[in-house]
């Protein structure tokens with residue numbers, strides 16, 4: 079197992095840092111977060127120029143053919159600065175679904191635009207009553223003429239409103255909860271019957287409820303084989319988990335640095351509060367949690383490219399559990415050690431805490447992944 | 458595991474319950490149940506309803522308008538208030554400054570301020586913390602300099618809860634820099650409408666507005682508004698800490714929140730059933746319920762001690778630490794329960810009267826902000842680290 083970053087990965091890391099250092103101070107981020115899209119399309123175009131958008135795309139389709147590990151490096155850098163652009167939804171999930179399910183023809187039509195920054199995707203897989211069960215798809219795709227009619231409700235679809243196309247899971251056979259019978263469709267966001275209720279998220283992003291009311295797609299909009307999408311969705315979500323775990327690593331590191339600096343600077347009882355041993359130990363706990371999380375996440379990222387699905391699932395769920403536990407420890411203690419200052423919206427601290435908290439709610443929480451891990455055989 | 462009540466106490470409890478049921482305005486109840494922001498008027502209306510009934514300050518001596526209830530009855534009353542989703546009665550006047558005025562104030566102060574606190578004519582806030590003086594409160598530097606029959610007060614207080622509503626603020630101010638820092642502090646009652654006071658809002662990370670900076674620029678305060686002796690303010694502030702503290706355990710509120718959590722868990726789907734039936738989640742709720750029972754048992758013990766005339770000591774710190782840990786855990790489990798619907802943030806849905814269709818279940822809208830906001834509980838009123846220092850020193854003698 080390779081734990082040191084390659085030269086290329088180090089270059090990526092540096093380019094992310096130099097971008098965020100210029101573009102992502104707290105005020106700029108806040109202004110972006112309050113803008114219409116909740117992110118900057120100019121930044122997105124810049125990401126394309128820097129090759130970040132092409133990172134996960136196959137070379138045959140104009141990308142760099144990077145690995146999950148490469149993407150983790152990028153996401154960690156995004157976490158350090160709380161980057162708002164929809165890399166997770168459009169590239170990791172949207173791009174991931176295309177890579178795993180689309181035909182060569184669909185790929186040629188879509189991937190160059192995706193990597194070039196001209197196409198934004200969203201991935202609509204969750205439903206209101208499904209909790210974290212990817213097989214609980216109640217949205218129906220009914221065959222109709224040469225295509226399908228879609229009916230149903232997809233919940234909390236990240237960055238749906240700014241996406242050009244939404245990749246939607248819907249049932250073509252079977253009942254809610256069956257793994258078989260789920261299909262993926264590529265839907266125009268602006269098509270008739272696609273109704274969005276868009277809203278800000280607590281961490282400064284955007285999402286929407288997507289209600290499909292007889293939305294029409296053609297047979298060419300089917301991604302992959304009809305009824306076979308469950309395994310694809312699971313693989314896409316596993317990639318998304320690695321991405322948010324890496325993002326969480328970056329967030330935790332920043333929180334620890336901020337807290338470390340605060341313990342140095344804040345004086346009470348005539349000395350820096352960092353002199354109080356009980357606070358030192360709390361910071362040490364945070365530091366240890368971060369180190370362990372980082373090691374496990376990078377190990378899982380390296381594993382998912384190669385491993386078969388059970389081993390991949392175990393590695394990914396292990397990372398998500400570790401990040402869930404570490405994230406709440408690091409986030410809560412960072413606030414606590416800042417005292418009243420930790421509660422304000424005036425420090426960036428709270429934004430990091432909120433994003434870290436939301437990562438726990440995405441793609442299955444700690445309980446969900448602990449259960450998934452326990453149910454899988456050791457490999 | 459219910460408390461076994463004597464028939465008199467059971468009758469008391471049922472009287473209280475039916476009164477609250479009939480008297481609590483529906484719009485206020487609904488805001489509390491949904492965790493929406495309360496306006497000043499909501500607090501004041503409810504306070505005045507209780508005042509009219511004679512129940513605004515059950516812990517006060519009867520001569521000042523309190524009740525002759527036993528400590529257990531007061532506890533039951535608190536629990537019924539929480540159970541019925543009433544707004545919290547603000548503690549700053551009723552249980553913070555009033556006991557100090559009763560114990561150390563002069564006749565004129567008692568006559569003027571106490572009735573106005575009881576009736577909620579004045580809204581009070583607490584001006585202790587300063588930018589440089591939080592845990593180390595005694596290092597405060599806001600100063601009061603004598604000038605004729607007045608003081609001239611200059612400096613800055615911070616984190617002042619709901620100062621934007623306040624008519625009065627009770628402050629610790631520096632009147633001497635001789636000797637130990639604790640010995641140069643006085644306790645002043647200051648009119649918030651005085652010239653020279655500015656209130657600056659501090660937004661909290663949950664998006665709410667409940668704390669403020671309060672700046673004093675040569676504010677003239679009559680010396681008649683000093684409670685007790687000059688430079689003795691620290692003693693009075695410490696007296697407050699040992700006074701009527703069972704409330705900070707917030708047992709009633711936590712039990713009510715647990716009931717709401719169970720409703721959410723029963724409504725959330727998980728596996729083939731509901732989240733309430735999910736083994737892992739049910740186990741966590743049971744852990745929390747047991748924590749609440751243990752804390753409640755301790756509170757009841759203290760209540761019994763009080764009835765027997767023993768004054769509680771550093772137990773207050775245990776109640777504060779455990780009570781706030783429980784409140785935070787409740788908010789954490791609620792967040793966990795709602796899954797993806799923790800993410801949407803609709804500012805308008807934090808307020809009453811928003812008529813758009815909700816995103817996700819109606820109960821979800823305020824859950825994440827509530828979780829963020831309640832991180833404050835282990836910080837305010839003396840951080841939990843400081844409370845542990847107190848127990849280590851005062852109880853364990855370390």
Ligand SMILES: Cc1cc2nc3c(=O)[nH]c(=O)nc-3n(C[C@H](O)[C@H](O)[C@H](O)COP(=O)(O)OP(=O)(O)OC[C@H]3O[C@@H](n4cnc5c(N)ncnc54)[C@H](O)[C@@H]3O)c2cc1C
Nearest residue numbers: 414415417418583585586591592616618833837838840842
């Ligand atoms: C929502 C909210 C409402 C509030 N309302 C009011 C109000 O109405 N009126 C008012 O006067 N104040 C109010 N406060 C202020 C509150 O009392 C202080 O925030 C608190 O006392 C901590 O002080 P600080 O914020 O300066 O933190 P600091 O004292 O700077 O503490 C920072 C960290 O250091 C730790 N620490 C400090 N000293 C020690 C030590 N000796 N040993 C171990 N650890 C230590 C603390 O536990 C904390 O983790 C409020 C605070 C909040 C968050």
